[in-house]
Amino acid sequence: MMKKKDDKNIAITVKNLHITYRGLKKTSIRASWHKLGSKVELFEALKGVSFEVEEGKILGIIGKNGSGKSTMLRAIAGIFSPDKGKINLHGNTISLLSIGVGFNKKLTGKENIYLSGMLLGFSEEEIASKEKDIIDFADIGEFIDKPVKTYSSGMYSKLAFAITAILETDIILIDEVLSVGDAKFKEKSYNKMKELISDDHRTVIIVSHSLSTIAELCNEVLWLNDGEVVMQGLPDEVLPKYEEFMK
């Protein structure tokens, strides 16, 4: 999809997003019998959030614990359905960067690349064409042909990160910036992430508590508090106010 660069292409539109956790709690048959007729508890995680992100922007989302950041990220990724409001991705592909989705620990690393990749919506051929890149990036040597359960936790994260980093989508959602592996790999993955998100066409949303990361990586910041948008703007404007608020 080629788009003109000077147009303001909107990649994500979120309108009046409400997400409520309610009566869907796990119950037993006996308990649900008792509850018939009684009112269910409601917890509003997001109360009418609206914002837009332009294509190519890197949006950081900040806010204290429980302000609805992760909920929103998952809603954008399509894992949660909104109770009210709309999320429009304008036809972009999206993925939530998370570690080791769908891994089967008894299978080899190579097989897991396919398993995880197909789950993220890539075809077998697409994965095959990038397999080498992933293996090179993960850099775990001959372990790639051994079952994942024999991996050290560092190797596990390295492989998982390599999969999500090399198989790219138009929009990437990152929940807490990943710090995986040893110091050398950490630097490599940080650089890779920078490279990924600095692509002009790629839109990125990062949730993080580390303000320095947000300040360094993002060119726009959204501040959520108790499920509502407090402000959205340039990092220089939002971050100082947020710091003051948190004191």
Place this chain on the structure above:
Amino acid sequence: MNRFINNIRKYFKYAIYSAKAELKSEVADSYLNWLWWVIEPFCFMLIYTFVFGVIFKNNEQYFASFVFIGLTAWEFFNRMITGSVKLIISNRDLVTKVYIPKYILLLSKSFTYLFKLGISLLITIALMLYQHVPMTWHLLWFIPILAVLYVLSFGIGLILMHYGVFLNDLANLTNIGLRMVFYLSGIFYNISKRLKGKLSFVLLRVNPVAFCMNELRKVSIYGRLPSFEGLLVWLVISLCLCCIGVHIIHKNENSYAKVI
């Protein structure tokens, strides 16, 4: 329905790949490896044949084949139902981290069960040859009968999969239900011979597992044609169940992540 077909098309390869992966990992650590898929059903057949053929003196013709055909159909149904109840919860990692149409999980699971069913069928045929059961082309009716059984268990599975997310003790309930169906399906006795009159009539028509089992035996051991009206009725019911299941899942699947 369109959404269902598109999703199936999109994720079909994943379903197959993950089914293969699961089968592989199932035997990866065991000493006898894939032989277990043959040994297990075969041993069960021996046990039942001994208990009900020798101890209870069942004089059914070709009793071992008779039992084994019943077991094959039963095991498939049983696996589908038990597997579907806890399916979402046991895939927590997947469900909370990535969007996937939830019936793809069941589809993938069902492929592993179909694979085992296939092995069972091969053993069935070997057993029939061993017992010199007269073989006829009617044996090919196995395919439509098993297709009905598949659609039926898929439909029930979809619905149970949904309620299994919210009701913790649904598994206990289905266990009781399954045990009942197990004994009422005539795996090791012939319903129409043992039960007289109305009871046998009702059991063979109301219980789809008993019906399928009976039809399978008809076309294999007795070399007769299956009951087409029966098959058609159950196919329609099963398709309805599938539609209801797909509808429920489309409506609710995105709230599963909030619960587990």
